[in-house]
Amino acid sequence: MASLMPDKIAEATGIERSHVLTGLFTDTSVVGDDNDINVDELPLDYAILEQVDYKYPAGDNYFAYTTRGCPNHCSFCAVPILEPSFHVTNNIIDQIRTIDEKYGPKQHLLLLDNNVLNTTDLKSLVDDLCAAGFGQGAKYTDPGVYNIVMMRYKNGDRADFLDKKIAAYLEGFKKRIKSAEMLEKFLQIVIGAEDAEDYAQYMLDHEEELSPIIEKYRSKAKKARYLDFNQGVDGRKINEENMEQLARLAIHPLRIAFDDIHLKDVYCKAVRTAHRHGIKEISNYILFNYKDKPEDLYERLRVNIELNEELGIQIFSFPMKYSPISETDRTYIGANWCKKSVRAISAILQVTKGVVAAGSSFFYKAFGNNLDEFYEILVMPRELIMFRSHFEGDGTTATWQALYRKLNDEQKNRLMEIVSHNMSELRNxxxxxxxxxxxxxxxIKYSGKTEHTEERYVHANCGPQRPLVR
Ligand code: SF4
Structure with a gap:
């Protein structure tokens, strides 16, 4: 935010503009420190995630990047301001090792590179990622909370949340122990811990007795581990050579943007190239409400459905509403859109938790069988969009449709204008x-619970991690 709108921050806070620090935090002298720490390259403080009750869905990921910046200057994107120069950063193997030693290993790897295909030596980067444990088919065995917390105690970490974490783990662990003798020993130690003044020290003192029991009964199941270039790879740069490299990785899913309908051929070629190299699951960012028209959004979503059927793959689309990066709210409406149509898209996506799943039956149901139906859905009352089965079942949707289809074009335009008002204004x-x-x-207000039938729109495992910056 400081880099994107320093003037607004200075104005809102009253501090001098020159005191608003912008750009990457690579040099601590700007805050008066005298050291050579590059804050931008420090590992994240994963402990933050452990100190809150909320379970962060991507919590079992390493967060890292191998490159910063992007040489492109897409006008809707914050990256050219935030990271104006493209460069390779610190060694990914070291980054992962540092996190392992400090916080314990993570299952997956989320890379925040903005345009990794711009790197000149992709092969050595992929070699490093394979060496770090993220080659194709990579597997992961969770060391378990006990081993991780004990490692951290040995490193000198002391915190209430660590004690609580290990205590909760041991509480659940007792049901895994099959030997009565071992269970008794285990319970003696765990019960004794309740009165310990220094919980961590108590655990360290009893490690020799407890550790063999944990090792005998903890799960050592191998789980698949994945690598995700979360900000997407540049479809314009995808070719046989770089896909051959990326395909050596446990990429899941491959994310490609399709922000402009004019890039349809380039996008389709990129998807086909990825498919030839064995990629079966693709996540697709789709910018809308920018310079595009509603039909461009429909067409891009439809292209994905066609590609899915043609190639037998699964492309999940993530329509992403454009908001200018200089604005402090998200009320912007693109020149070819109106409030109601943007709200209709968000109503469809609310049902699907932001994802357009790969199945054609889902797509045609949610967005319409053709452009006429799509435009009709855009003007449909929000509740009728969100609780489709209910209102189709009781005939409300059909009655609305019959009335709507009787309107002439001028009336339809006027209706769209009126229903673009907020609902509270509409009454007045x-x-x-x-x-x-x-x-x-x-x-109309739907007063029942969310219908079970609507839930089927939601794909359970589509990895809806949105890009952090676009
Ligand atoms: S949208 Fe992607 S390609 Fe365009 S400037 Fe941003 S990071 Fe680069």
Missing amino acids: IPWPDDLREILEFYL
């Missing part, structure tokens, strides 16, 4: 007589 503005009947539908 004068309603034209010829639209009165259909406008009543926009005040």
Whole structure:
């Protein structure tokens, strides 16, 4: 935020503009320190995630990057301001080792590179990622909370949340112990810990007795581990050579953006190239509400459905609403969009938790069988979009459709303008007589629970981690 809108920050806070620090935090002298620490390259403080009750869905990931910046200057993107020069950063093997030693290993690797394919030596980067344990088919065995916390105690870490974490783990662990003798020994130690003044020291003192029991009964199941270039790879740069390299990795999914309908051929070629190299699961960022038209969004989503069927792969689309990076709210409406149509897309996506799943039946149901149906859905009352099965079942949708289809183009445009108001305003503005009947539908409120039938739109395992910066 400081880099994107320093003037606004200075104005809002009253501090001098020159005191708002912008850019990457690579040099601590800007805050008066005298050392050579590059804050930007320090490992993250993963302990933050352990101190809150909320379970962060991507918590079992290493967060890292191998490159910074992007040489492109897409006008909607914050990266050219945040990271104006492309460069390779610190060694990924060292980054992972440092995290392992400090916090314990993570299952997956989330790389935040903005345009990794710009790197000149992709092969050695992929070699490093394979050496770090993320080659194709990579497996992971969770060392378990006990081993990780004990490692941290030995490193000198002391914190209440570590004690609570290991205590909760041991509480659940007792049911795994099959030997009565071992269970008795285990319980003696665990019960004794309750009165210990220094819990961590008590655990360290009893490690010799406890550790063999944990080792005997802890799960050593091998789990698949994945690597995710979360910000996406540049579809324009994908070719046979670099895909051959990326395919050596446990990439899941491969993320490619499809931000402009004019890049349709380039995008399709990139997907086909990825498919030829064995990639089966693709996640696709789709910018909308920018310079595009609603039909461009529909077409991009439809192209994905066609590619899925043609190639037998799964592309999950993530439509992402454009908001100018200089704005402090997200109310912007693109020149070819209106409030109601943007809200309709968000209503569809709310049902699907932001994802457009790979199946064609889902797509045609949610977005319409053709452009006419799509445009009709954009003007449909929000509740009828969100609780589709319910309102189709009781005939409300059909009644609304019959009324809507009787309107001429001028009336349809006027209706769209009126229903672009917020619902609270809609009640208070004068309603034209010829639209009165259909406008009543926009005040309907669904009062039941979310229907089970709507849940089927939600794909359970689509990895909906959005890019942090685009
Ligand atoms: S959208 Fe992607 S390619 Fe474009 S400037 Fe941003 S990071 Fe680079």
